[in-house]
Amino acid sequence: MTDEVDLAFDEHGRLPAIAQDADSGAVLMLAYVTPEAVARTRETGRAHYYSRSREELWEKGATSGHTQAVEEIRVDCDGDALLYLVDQRGGACHTGYESCFYRTLDGETVGERVFDPDEVYE
Secondary structure: OOOOOOOOOOOOOOEEEEEEEOOOOOEEEEEEEOHHHHHHHHHHOEOEEEEOOOOEEEEOOOOOOOOEEEEEEEEOOOOOOEEEEEEEOOOOOOOOEOOOOOEOOOOOEOOOEOOOHHHHOO
């Protein structure tokens, strides 16, 4: 038998959620979730996040078609961060890269651009 884990949302009602490719283990992106985003993700099996800049819930890939099917959601030891293990279709980063972590701190590009954002987000 398992018990539902209590999540420790911050004062704004959010938690960071890391999306990781379930097969390769590559870290794809970091976004924030609200209780509603977590509930929608669990209901649909598709990653939902909360946009802090737009102040709204969003489904990953709803505009671009670059979706994340969530295979499993893990919770860290403090309940204040989530890990979405996903099947990523297309690029995870809105800038066109496979992962949002495509640069080093020195500015070197180490990732691969997999789509043109100007064509996707017209």
